[in-house]
Amino acid sequence: MNADTKGVLKTTISRSSRVSIIAMVLSLVLMLVLAWAPYWAGRAEMRLLGELFLYLSLASLWNLMAGYAGLVSVGQQAYVGLGGYLLFALTMFGGLHPVAAVLLAGVFSAFLSLPVAILIFRLHGAYFAIGTWVIAEMFRLSFAQVQSLGGGSGTSLPIGVVKSLAASRSGRESLSYWLALGAVVFTLGFVFFFMRSKKGLALTAIRDSEAGAAELGINIWRSKLEVYVYTSAITGVIGGLIFLQKLRISPDAAFSVSDWTAFVIFIVVIGGIGTLEGPIIGTLLFFILRESMADLGTTYLMILGLVAIVIMLKAPQGIWGLIRQKFDIELFPLSYFVHQKDASTQKSSGA
Amino acid sequence: MEWLGVVVQGVLLGGLYALFATGLSLMFGVMRLVNIAHGDLIVLGAYIALSTVAILDVHPVIAMVLVVPIMGFVGYALQRTLLNRTLGADILPPLLVTFGLSVILQNALLEIYSADPQKLSAGPMETASVSFGSLSVGVFPLLTFVSAIVLIGLLQWVFYHTSLGREFRAVSDNQEIAQLMGINKAHVFGVAMALAFAVTAIAGILFGVRTSFDPSIGGGRLLLAFEAVIIGGLGNLWGTLAGGIILGVAQTVGGQINPGWQQLAGHIAFLFVLAIKPTGLFPRVAH
Numbered sequence: 001m002n003a004d005t006k007g008v009l010k011t012t013i014s015r016s017s018r019v020s021i022i023a024m025v026l027s028l029v030l031m032l033v034l035a036w037a038p039y040w041a042g043r044a045e046m047r048l049l050g051e052l053f054l055y056l057s058l059a060s061l062w063n064l065m066a067g068y069a070g071l072v073s074v075g076q077q078a079y080v081g082l083g084g085y086l087l088f089a090l091t092m093f094g095g096l097h098p099v100a101a102v103l104l105a106g107v108f109s110a111f112l113s114l115p116v117a118i119l120i121f122r123l124h125g126a127y128f129a130i131g132t133w134v135i136a137e138m139f140r141l142s143f144a145q146v147q148s149l150g151g152g153s154g155t156s157l158p159i160g161v162v163k164s165l166a167a168s169r170s171g172r173e174s175l176s177y178w179l180a181l182g183a184v185v186f187t188l189g190f191v192f193f194f195m196r197s198k199k200g201l202a203l204t205a206i207r208d209s210e211a212g213a214a215e216l217g218i219n220i221w222r223s224k225l226e227v228y229v230y231t232s233a234i235t236g237v238i239g240g241l242i243f244l245q246k247l248r249i250s251p252d253a254a255f256s257v258s259d260w261t262a263f264v265i266f267i268v269v270i271g272g273i274g275t276l277e278g279p280i281i282g283t284l285l286f287f288i289l290r291e292s293m294a295d296l297g298t299t300y301l302m303i304l305g306l307v308a309i310v311i312m313l314k315a316p317q318g319i320w321g322l323i324r325q326k327f328d329i330e331l332f333p334l335s336y337f338v339h340q341k342d343a344s345t346q347k348s349s350g351a
Numbered sequence: 352m353e354w355l356g357v358v359v360q361g362v363l364l365g366g367l368y369a370l371f372a373t374g375l376s377l378m379f380g381v382m383r384l385v386n387i388a389h390g391d392l393i394v395l396g397a398y399i400a401l402s403t404v405a406i407l408d409v410h411p412v413i414a415m416v417l418v419v420p421i422m423g424f425v426g427y428a429l430q431r432t433l434l435n436r437t438l439g440a441d442i443l444p445p446l447l448v449t450f451g452l453s454v455i456l457q458n459a460l461l462e463i464y465s466a467d468p469q470k471l472s473a474g475p476m477e478t479a480s481v482s483f484g485s486l487s488v489g490v491f492p493l494l495t496f497v498s499a500i501v502l503i504g505l506l507q508w509v510f511y512h513t514s515l516g517r518e519f520r521a522v523s524d525n526q527e528i529a530q531l532m533g534i535n536k537a538h539v540f541g542v543a544m545a546l547a548f549a550v551t552a553i554a555g556i557l558f559g560v561r562t563s564f565d566p567s568i569g570g571g572r573l574l575l576a577f578e579a580v581i582i583g584g585l586g587n588l589w590g591t592l593a594g595g596i597i598l599g600v601a602q603t604v605g606g607q608i609n610p611g612w613q614q615l616a617g618h619i620a621f622l623f624v625l626a627i628k629p630t631g632l633f634p635r636v637a638h
Contacts, residue, residue: 074387074450119625123581126446127577129442129446137574137614137618138619138622145611145612145615258454262450262453266451273443301455302454302458305452306455312437312447312448
């Protein structure tokens with residue numbers, strides 16, 4: 001299409017499309033339905049949904065780091081475990097309300113992630129990845145030394161702390177569910193608005209070309225640092241909520257590389273890395289696979305590893321990448337669309 | 352005198368860590384591949400030796416004769432069929448594929464051998480010791496340390512004095528031009544991986560004689576190997592030996608002060624080196 005020949009061409013730029021507006025409305029409706037779950041879902045379903053929300057949060061955060069900021073970490077279990085242990089420590093020894101403890105765990109995680117980042121940002125690429133794992137391992141070994149938190153075998157949340165959440169068991173389960181729902185809504189919202197902001201634009205520039213981004217005056221180190229600290233803080237909160245659901249913690253469970261990193265990476269890669277929709281699809285698929293193959297035990301994990309390998313080799317853009325390629329849609333609009341209105345056609349292209 | 356013994360033990364332990372790290376260093380040096388499943392491969396080597404010992408009723412050191420070529424072959428096949436497809440500018444494919452391999456390996460070992468700890472028994476060799484003055488040193492740790500030196504020396508010789516080594520260095524420097532010179536990149540990478548797997552098999556067997564192992568401990572071995580490589584400096588095998596020794600000494604000294612601090616002390620030594628000299632102590636290549 002050539003603008004000069006028409007003369008009357010009108011160009012508008014927008015970020016939303018009809019599909020994305022419908023998707024937004026549907027997500028709002030879904031959110032309301034989910035918020036009502038304690039009144040329509042059973043105990044087991046609510047537990048499963050709560051777990052799904054927390055996994056989706058972890059996946060979105062990892063996706064923000066790896067898919068947008070180029071920080072491929074295999075050590076985010078450091079902050080999941082830290083958040084979990086802080087929940088236990090702050091409620092047991094600080095006498096804090098569990099919800100306050102979880103929020104404070106996020107603040108703590110942010111502060112701790114700063115010196116950690118300054119040290120491990122000296123490593124690049126895959127070496128950065130393994131460096132993050134070393135940090136997580138150090139956290140695990142350190143907490144295993146704390147005898148008042150049960151040392152290597154761990155501890156349970158005291159009954160008094162559990163009761164302070166809500167008097168009845170169903171009340172506690174509902175609250176824990178709503179906290180998980182709130183966390184996932186906050187996390188998805190955070191990633192969405194962060195990516196739409198100026199900082200998100202800088203990240204996209206860095207992802208496409210570090211040299212080019214630096215040329216434009218973007219401070220790459222600082223941009224990555226911000227993402228690392230924000231995601232670590234929120235991961236700490238999610239960690240606190242995970243162990244508020246479990247009510248029991250041990251160093252091996254808290255800092256598990258397979259539970260909090262391997263599965264999360266598989267979710268993001270299978271769903272589609274570098275897209276907001278990918279982690280959602282990946283998480284749904286992960287839970288469907290898990291629930292339908294739970295009795296297969298180790299075989300299920302081998303299948304999961306195999307699926308991730310095949311996807312990485314055959315379709316590195318993941319399931320959402322394939323869908324987007326085919327239908328050219330975006331549910332959560334990050335791209336800019338250029339609409340050129342003239343007589344008959346309306347052409348738009350993502351940027 | 353007690354502390355001298357602790358340090359000597361640490362140095363000898365460092366030989367084992369250097370063996371863990373040599374395979375990883377080789378993979379990175381030739382094909383820029385960072386292998387997350389490396390620790391699980393060390394454990395795999397120990398388990399294959401366990402089965403070999405059980406079936407043929409031989410000493411673990413004799414089992415090496417069979418296990419090393421088996422692992423070498425597996426390495427070559429894995430590189431040709433799978434890992435060559437992951438190499439490129441993007442770091443995510445090799446990372447994710449080896450992560451997937453790690454999960455598959457761990458669970459396969461769990462399925463076959465169960466989670467019970469196993470150990471390779473080397474008989475009287477394990478407890479024998481030699482005395483240097485008032486210092487008593489275990490024969491097996493000493494043997495492990497000597498194997499590390501011999502293997503690293505051998506690999507250095509292959510790298511700098513053979514035509515295979517010339518091909519390794521050529522593909523490492525510039526893959527495209529090396530191919531223009533008639534080098535079959537896919538095959539050279541396969542051979543490098545076979546070599547890395549062979550060293551890893553030896554490391555796995557010596558490790559399996561030294562301590563008990565189960566399918567879940569691969570991750571910890573990977574971290575040790577990685578730390579030795581980074582402390583020593585990328586691309587320098589003798590540096591990797593030095594890195595292993597620093598880790599080993601940090602661990603035994605830390606463990607002597609408080610048994611709970613043994614592993615933590617090794618990680619702290621690593622972070623300390625990273626803080627003062629991020630390129631490692633003896634860097635050879637720019638990365």
